[in-house]
Amino acid sequence: MTARPRRPGAGRPAALRSGVPLVTMMLAAVACGTPAAQARPTEPAGAPAPSALVTSPTTCVDRVYNGMTQAQRIGQLFMGGVSASRPSATDLRTLRDHHVGSVMLTGRSSAGTKATRKVVDGFRGQADTVSGRRVGLLVATDQEGGQVQVLSGPGFSTIPNALTQGGWSTSTLKSRAAGWAGQLKSAGLDLNLAPVADVVPASLGTRNGPIGRYYREYGHTPETVTSHTGAFAAGFKQAHVMTTFKHFPGLGRVIGNTDTTANVVDSVTTTTSSYLTPFKAGIKAGAPFVMTSSATYTKIDAHHIAAFSPTVIRKLLRTQLGFKGVVISDDLGQAVAVRSFTPGQRAVNFLSAGGNLILTVKPSTVPAMTQAISDRMRTSAAFRADVADSVHRVLLAKVSAGQLSCG
Known part of the structure; x- marks a missing residue:
């Protein structure tokens, strides 16, 4: 997400075969029982699949997908936010009733690792079982450091802000990041919505509302941000916790914060900007x-916000940069940047643009979002293909996280 900090002082998917895009068949064929890095094909999404990799859709992920109801498939497209300290029964019930497959811990908790693990274990039982396989929840949070650290207390380190981390050697950062990741792992989490790969020019500094104001950037040059986001991600990978490079294609050159401001515009970044380098390197390393x-x-695309832009997601991120993983949105639940769209429009627009996992910190938006997706699926074969592709990508991430057993 762009921030939930404490304020200072307070191209279409490939054609379907058996209802599954070829690229996801390739991914599924090699994913089960293999490391995440091996689960991604070398061909860009939508490219012809080598015949040796096109196997029967009876592989693990395909079997789970084929055994799902439509409601269960749609639910895998969501990450719903719940309080890190005390999730409300209403929010949890909404997520359960709509088969939501991923959860984000939000707000602040100083209860420590053991208490957080108890909270997480308490709602993991909501996960669906499909064809005899438990499709576990992906559990995530914002654990960047500085003013953006959701989880603290006994067992959690106090993580300094990214600008401070950027002053360390990459070996030091990798080592400490592995420790922070281990703490999240012990608390029952699978995914950190970090690192911030945005480059804030020194000339803009704290006037940059979403990042610079809170010292969330690793540095003021693409080189420093690239090396240190890479070290952070490598440390987390070492501890078997997944990471998220954000906020593509970069929030370092804007003034307004999309959480609190509408019509935030970057009029500088291009598809060949050096400020994309941290994302390129992260993708190459297997983000x-x-x-x-x-x-x-x-x-890049003057007519759509990045989350709703096929040019940004399909053309730039997928095709030009070759990203094979899961594209997750920034918050589409209560961010002011998307308030002019209904919840249903937000969900459909994001998936239609090529996004895969809808993040909403407001679970009450999920019913309208799932209904809109279901409605669009009835009328659009292309959209049904988008949904199939996205569910497969999310399920493969769950294999990597150990939340879907392919043994």
């Missing part, structure tokens, strides 16, 4: 998740 921003990039 499992990339989060899109909710700003508009006039030199």
